[in-house]
Amino acid sequence: MAHTLDHIDTQILAMLQNNSNRTTKSIADELGMTTSPIFERIKKLEKEGYIKKYVAVLDNKKIGLKLTVFIGITLQGHTRSYLEKFVKEINNFPEIVECHRVSGNFDYLLKLVVEDIEAYETFIISKLTLLPYLGNVQSLITLSTGKETNEIDLSRV
Amino acid sequence: MAHTLDHIDTQILAMLQNNSNRTTKSIADELGMTTSPIFERIKKLEKEGYIKKYVAVLDNKKIGLKLTVFIGITLQGHTRSYLEKFVKEINNFPEIVECHRVSGNFDYLLKLVVEDIEAYETFIISKLTLLPYLGNVQSLITLSTGKETNEIDLSRV
DNA sequence: TCTATTTTAAGAATATAATTCTGTTTAATT
């Protein structure tokens, strides 16, 4: 059974989503508690799925992936089996980091991270446009990024 | 001075961006090395900025933020000072997790995470549309998400 | 309100992993 998050849980989550390498001691100190309850709460949050995983966030640009592109796509056919196939194909492309089925002016919104404009063009030509039933495709090339985070504001939950 | 990443560095990064709680021992074992060089390499990768931070990835839905929306925006004025002001305002909204300046059919692409449709509407009405010089605003409501990750494929770098 | 039950926390003890240190090997440079 799922329990509800109290204020302490929320604070722990807020800290860990900002820096997951913090020691339980430092969290405990900040909350005026000892390590054991903090430790147990964290384990519970992991076990119950509030915390999905712990990851290192890399600097894409530094690693050589300098370009982020969003691609809006409409499909010509909308059968269930085809949609599933489409998503499956998309997931196999290593450039793609996000794939959302959306309502609005597109059927899908993709986010991809690539080396540069050439790599983007290669993706479009030799991968994306090979998929069947492709309708309208519209790209938004990122010029600069003002904010990009995973961190969600927990003051409102 | 920046050094280039060798294959060992790349493998370490790949492991840590998948699970940053792995022990240096387990990484060392997988790479057939001992803990000291792994430890030193990780510290170097942190220091030189290849690793930006370590974070806990939360389950947004479980926490009560069930809706992801992308918003494409065009502005009516494009003076530099206004663009900066716009980005600054946007960054203050806790709902926004991403804000990209883009080229294409929009000036900006926002990604936001909110409780539900009502919260989304509230954001639009009482926050977004209060900003001056706003032109076209187009929302893409996420119906389902096939893939959503930070993890980039390092086999190509 | 009292008692039983469950939950939560504290504090000490232990296990595990991170970090440091020293000496050796390997690779690069001249």
Place this chain on the structure above:
DNA sequence: AATTAAACAGAATTATATTCTTAAAATAGA
């Protein structure tokens, strides 16, 4: 070939995670 710098192995140390036991607080039922 000699010299220097970088990278690694292995042991030693330190810090942190994890476990355990007991006490306090909260909750539910009579």
